[in-house]
Amino acid sequence: MRRYFKMKMTTKKTVLLGLLLAIGVAVGYVETMLPPPVPIPGARLGLSNIVILTVIVLYGPREGILLALLKSTVLMLITGSITSFFYSFTGATFASIAMSLSYRYIESASLIGVSLIGSSFHNFGQIIVASWILKTPYIFSYLSFLLLLGIVTGIFVGMGANRIVKHLNQIGYGGFQ
């Protein structure tokens, strides 16, 4: 188990992961200022998946999931909201695992397809937390609306991650260990 979580860390990688984490936290913080799309307290669109997807492509699933967990933890320290931590944590975990798996195994999909799956699972995770916190299964009726919104977010995130990866590769920051 220990060996599984051990990953090779070079200074360059640490710095780039830290920078991407900062971007993810900033995007997540801006997102908390946007009005919520559905009347569920704490539910978010998941725009910061753009960073998680970038890390999954550049480094791999373990780094991506690690960044997702770090992102929601740091975001909780900034916003001070425990409720949105649960939403963010579950959403980010679901999204990062789903994106890692689909990036690995659905080879014909581009980053847009991968992020579509990611944002769907992000919304699914948030709905699970919402039904747990509000103690009502009826909250699942918002899922279809959230999924439709997630398609827009997913396409946006996929296009954004595509550009980031392209430019990082061009300046020689991508695809190294």
Next chain:
Amino acid sequence: MNRTDVFILVIILFIAGLIAFLTFQPKGNDTDTAKYVSIQVDGREIDRRSLDPARDEEIIVHGHGGENHIHIQKGKVDMVEADCPDQICVHTKPIEQVGERIICLPHRVMIEIRSDSTERVIDATVF
């Protein structure tokens, strides 16, 4: 976007439609018809009317030292007229959810929407 992406998008749309279809509930289900209006004077219930959306009636309540006119329409209850000095009850917005109340303190009149089931409708939870 390539063909696989479009395929994924179609699948998500299909799942969203399926969930929307499964969770769709027509309005006016049986929890709505079980609601009733409880009219109380001095803490005692003097009248009880069902809160049926089809109902349209006006009730005159004789409270302490005056009258209150209550109007029930489209499943909402409103205090339309009262000869009390402060008129707070008249300015209260129409009520429709279980647990909502209109209170006329000078006449000691309270109108409350209740339900036969003990479950209360909560409109928000704050942590």
